[in-house]
Amino acid sequence: MSLQAAQKQSSTSPAGPSADSSKALYGGKSTRRITVHDIAAATERGEKWPMLTAYDAMTASVFDEAGIPVMLVGDSMGNVHLGYETTVPVTMDEIAMLSAAVVRGTKRALIVADLPFGSYQEGPVQALRNATRLIKESGVGAVKLEGGERSHEQIRLLVEAGIPVMGHIGLTPQSVNAMGYRVQGRGEEAAQQLLRDAKAVQDAGAFAVVLELVPAELAAEVTRTLHIPTIGIGAGSGTDAQVLVYTDMVGLTGGKVPRFTKQYANLRQVLGDAAKEFADEVVGGTFPAAEHTFH
Numbered sequence: 001m002s003l004q005a006a007q008k009q010s011s012t013s014p015a016g017p018s019a020d021s022s023k024a025l026y027g028g029k030s031t032r033r034i035t036v037h038d039i040a041a042a043t044e045r046g047e048k049w050p051m052l053t054a055y056d057a058m059t060a061s062v063f064d065e066a067g068i069p070v071m072l073v074g075d076s077m078g079n080v081h082l083g084y085e086t087t088v089p090v091t092m093d094e095i096a097m098l099s100a101a102v103v104r105g106t107k108r109a110l111i112v113a114d115l116p117f118g119s120y121q122e123g124p125v126q127a128l129r130n131a132t133r134l135i136k137e138s139g140v141g142a143v144k145l146e147g148g149e150r151s152h153e154q155i156r157l158l159v160e161a162g163i164p165v166m167g168h169i170g171l172t173p174q175s176v177n178a179m180g181y182r183v184q185g186r187g188e189e190a191a192q193q194l195l196r197d198a199k200a201v202q203d204a205g206a207f208a209v210v211l212e213l214v215p216a217e218l219a220a221e222v223t224r225t226l227h228i229p230t231i232g233i234g235a236g237s238g239t240d241a242q243v244l245v246y247t248d249m250v251g252l253t254g255g256k257v258p259r260f261t262k263q264y265a266n267l268r269q270v271l272g273d274a275a276k277e278f279a280d281e282v283v284g285g286t287f288p289a290a291e292h293t294f295h
């Protein structure tokens with residue numbers, strides 16, 4: 001076991017996070033922009049931390065003020081904001097524009113942008129060109145790309161170029177046409193492949209890795225094996241961090257949502273009710289009232 005892995009294990013004790021809570025990634029005092037070093041340090045202290053997706057400056061500013069330390073400009077924007085069926089059609093232009101908005105809306109969070117389907121599959125050079133654009137043009141602090149062993153050359157070149165990379169293994173939605181939306185890593189062979197993928201991502205130099213839709217016991221094993229933080233979505237409670245698509249988290253997503261999401265609010269109801277009340281007042285002639293009117 002590496003020294004770092006030993007540190008992560010020993011600090012993830014029942015005692016929980018260290019006493020110096022002023023340093024904490026969530027709830028800490030620092031107001032400067034969070035870096036990948038802060039993420040590593042928090043994980044070594046045994047802190048669990050939250051990540052949410054964001055796709056616009058306004059929502060991102062709400063999460064920044066709430067203290068969310070890491071935001072992902074996910075290609076899930078395709079499903080939830082752009083009206084596509086899957087993440088597959090999402091383009092570099094769409095990710096670049098919304099990533100720049102999220103960066104402008106935040107002061108403290110580390111902003112991570114998804115590399116969309118087709119922006120890194122040709123190879124490391126294509127990956128570097130597109131990741132560089134998101135760093136320079138959008139101002140994000142890191143990028144994320146899908147795939148373990150199959151993407152390790154891309155991850156390595158980006159890291160060598162000074163671009164922090166977050167990996168993403170297990171269910172990789174950009175491969176939906178090949179793999180569907182099924183739990184990954186079930187059975188001994190698939191579990192061994194997931195462990196190889198996790199190690200490939202870490203060995204290539206990634207600073208963290210998303211584990212999507214994998215059995216909790218396997219996600220916990222990956223978390224114990226790696227020294228970099230694991231971020232779970234549908235991967236149980238044994239990972240170092242958790243991520244949710246924010247529109248699922250606030251009950252804004254229409255239609256069917258994955259079983260692993262938890263709805264902490266019902267903004268769909270709130271927004272719909274506000275729209276109906278506005279419409280009723282316009283039709284009834286009670287809006288605008290005197291205080292909304294100029295003479």
Ligand SMILES: Nc1nc(=O)c2c([nH]1)NC[C@@H]1CN(c3ccc(C(=O)N[C@@H](CCC(=O)O)C(=O)O)cc3)CN21
Nearest residue numbers: 076079080087173181182183245248253257258259260
């Ligand atoms: N709104 C939204 N939330 C997400 O979490 C999300 C997106 N969009 N888009 C990109 C990917 C796609 N994701 C998905 C999509 C579907 C399932 C799904 O159908 N899951 C089944 C379980 C399948 C099984 O049992 O094997 C479920 O019922 O949750 C899971 C993750 C997660 N991501």
Ligand SMILES: CC(C)C(=O)C(=O)O
Nearest residue numbers: 053074075076114210
């Ligand atoms: C669900 C997370 C991990 C993601 O990749 C996205 O939102 O696109």
Ligand SMILES: [Mg+2]
Nearest residue numbers: 074075076114
């Ligand atoms: Mg994504």
